[in-house]
Amino acid sequence: xxxxxxxxxxxxxxxxxxxxxxxxxxxxxxxxxxxxxxxxxxxxxxxxxxxxxxxxxxxxxxxxxxxxxxxxxxxxxxxxxxxxxxxxxxxxxxxxxxxxxxxxxxxxxxxxxxxxxxxxxxxxxxxxxxxxxxxxxxxxxxxxxxxxxxxxxxxxxxxxxxxxxxxxxxxxxxxxxxxxxxxxxxxxxxxxxxxxxxxxxxxxxxxxxxxxxxxxxxxxxxxxxxxxxx
Numbered sequence: 001x002x003x004x005x006x007x008x009x010x011x012x013x014x015x016x017x018x019x020x021x022x023x024x025x026x027x028x029x030x031x032x033x034x035x036x037x038x039x040x041x042x043x044x045x046x047x048x049x050x051x052x053x054x055x056x057x058x059x060x061x062x063x064x065x066x067x068x069x070x071x072x073x074x075x076x077x078x079x080x081x082x083x084x085x086x087x088x089x090x091x092x093x094x095x096x097x098x099x100x101x102x103x104x105x106x107x108x109x110x111x112x113x114x115x116x117x118x119x120x121x122x123x124x125x126x127x128x129x130x131x132x133x134x135x136x137x138x139x140x141x142x143x144x145x146x147x148x149x150x151x152x153x154x155x156x157x158x159x160x161x162x163x164x165x166x167x168x169x170x171x172x173x174x175x176x177x178x179x180x181x182x183x184x185x186x187x188x189x190x191x192x193x194x195x196x197x198x199x200x201x202x203x204x205x206x207x208x209x210x211x212x213x214x215x216x217x218x219x220x221x222x223x224x225x226x227x228x229x230x
Contacts, residue, residue: 003048003120004028008038008064009082010056014105018051018082021109027116035059039067042074046209048120051112054083054094062097069098072222073167073212078119082107165226167210174229176203181220181229 005027009015012033019029030045032038035056042050050068054061061081068074080101081094094102101115169177172193179189186200193200204216211228213219223229 002026002028003116004030004045005116006038006042006045006047006050007031007052008033008035008050008056008061009053010034011053014082018109018112022113022116025113035061035064035067038064042068046073046206047077048123048209049078049080049116051080051082051116054081054090062093065097065099071212072165073210075212076123076214077212078123080112080115080119082112165228167228169207169210169228173203173206173210176200177207177219177223178229180204180207180216181223 005022007015007019007022007029009018009031010033015031015033019031022029030041030047032041035052036059038050038052041047052061052064056064059067061083065079065081068077068079078100079098080103081099082103082105083090083094084105091102091104100119103112103115175193176189179192184192186197186204190197190200204219207219208214211219211222213222220229
């Protein structure tokens with residue numbers, strides 16, 4: 001198991017210890033000492049999962065999570081709360097705020113790694129993609145392509161006036177997004193861009209992460225609604 005994790009905690013000792021343990025477990029870790037820096041890192045690096053302390057100065061974990069969940073790109077981002085507050089009412093508040101797991105301090109680092117791995121496994125299983133060692137669900141993919149083409153013909157109920165949103169795509173990511181939005185399959189996109197199917201799969205996965213979507217249909221709907229593609 002591997003992946004990119006964002007860790008937000010204002011306690012230097014704990015932050016460094018958790019970061020080191022996660023990196024020893026083959027995760028890439030971006031660390032921030034407060035929610036403001038954490039939000040900037042979240043937008044820059046689009047991690048696979050967020051681990052956040054609750055009790056932080058200025059902006060606490062609940063406020064940080066609210067900000068994360070209000071952004072359509074991060075609605076499905078797994079979030080784990082770490083906190084010294086272990087009361088049942090506090091845990092309920094955490095789950096109501098939208099966290100996926102709640103681990104009171106002190107905790108066993110192995111338990112944290114197990115939680116992270118479980119959440120990332122579930123996240124990966126929820127995505128319909130081609131390649132990356134997975135067996136594609138061709139029926140589901142065909143259905144998605146049909147829905148995309150229906151949207152482009154004006155049958156998908158897309159709002160006529162897009163609500164613009166700023167997302168920093170690389171030129172190649174934008175090219176892939178434009179072609180996905182035209183209903184092209186990965187092989188067709190690879191041929192169009194003179195690259196490999198494997199590379200196209202990676203770009204599509206990055207587009208899922210940057211837009212907070214889990215399928216090609218959701219991606220195209222999101223792009224059309226927010227004016228991200230022609």
